[in-house]
Amino acid sequence: MNDFLLAGMVAAERLPVAHESKQAVLSELKNSLAGESGEQRTATLLKRELHLSGQTIFLSDVHIPYKDGSAQIDLLVVHAEFVCVLEVKNMVGEFYFDSVNFQFHRIIEGRREGMRNPEAQLHRAVRAASGFLGVPVHGVIVLASRSGKVVEAPKHYPIVSLDYLPFHLELLAQGSKLFDAAALTLKLQGLPTRNSNRSWLERHRITLDSLRLGVTCPTCRNCSLEWQERKWSCAACGFYSRDAHEVTLQEYALLFGNELDTGVAYRLLGVKNKYILYRLLEKTALHSEVRGKRKIVENRELLRNYFGQVYR
Incomplete structure (x- = not known):
């Protein structure tokens, strides 16, 4: 799960039903989950x-x-x-690539959808x-779902089913070493991490105050x-x-950054006692050089494991 997908999961869970972007967030999350699955x-x-x-x-x-x-690469x-760049599409329906205007649409359950x-x-x-x-780079569109059918094919790039993809890639191998794969990979891994969550939040008008804290x-x-x-308890189900x-x-660090104002921390965790708050933040949100500020020790794996139980 990348940061964008995790942000969608957090917003889908914490946005109230009445929020203007609730349905758009749920729709985007559904599409993102399908894409990640593919x-x-x-x-x-x-x-x-x-x-x-x-x-x-x-x-x-890869960004x-x-x-x-x-440019984002699946x-x-x-x-x-x-x-080779793989553009993975986990979609169903009949696909039409317009080679004149370079538009694309699909037919699903009798409906025409432009995409x-x-x-x-x-x-x-x-x-x-x-x-x-x-270096020269190949590209291929991959149909990850067996329920997708190409009626009009693209003009400039091949489109193949997932089952055929290994054979397609094996045909690209020419039998001679052209590149230093490790060096190319190292260059790609050296790219700065891209976090587009801030612009996504702004587009959906999501602020801390709009979320259930x-x-x-x-x-x-x-x-x-x-x-x-000395423990978190749920009055409804008995969880602790x-x-x-x-x-x-x-979740807060993912959406808003790892700098946490102490005043916000009270609201975020729903506690009022400062000694309880300091105890809770002791190992996970460290003191910063600025008075009243903390630095959350980021751990994306914790979120992946948490939401992995929800969306498995």
Whole structure:
């Protein structure tokens, strides 16, 4: 789960039903989950079925600087004999690529839906990767769902089913070493981490005040825990924990950054006693050089494990 997907999960859980962006957030999250599922299946299949000499490196959710912004790559395959961008689509329906106007639409249950053109997305990603790495880069659109059918194919890039993808990539190998795969991978891994959550929050008009605050009960999902007798307790289901607040702190850091104002911390965790607050923040939100400020020790893996139980 990348940061964008995690942010959608946090917002979907904490935004009230009446918020103007609640339905848009839920819709985006549904699409993001489907996309991640397709990318995971693709990576798993390739690691199992792709047979190439030497090491093959798979990089997911890569953001490469391009012009005034960046190009996002679902999955990048780096090998000594080729580099290939995979644009993974986990969609159902009949697909139509307009080779004249370069538009794209699908027919699903008799409805025509216009969508972003995967070929245009792939072309941008290929150009960004090639320019950044300084090597020729291939590209392919991957259909991760067996319920998708191509009626009109794209003009400039191949589109293949997930089952056929290993064979397609094996055909790209020319039998001679062209690149230093490790060096290319190191260059890509040296890119700064991109966090677009702030612009996403602004687009959906999500602020701290618009969210349900408190430490969420992981069993009930929609109510807050209370700190009683040195533990977090849920009056509704009886759940209790000593460290449930750590997830809440990670959610805050994900959305708003790791700098935490002490005054905000009281509201965020739903406690009033300063000694209780300091005890809760002792190991997870350290004192900073600025009075009244804390630095949350970020741990994305904690959030991945937490939401992995919800969206498994």
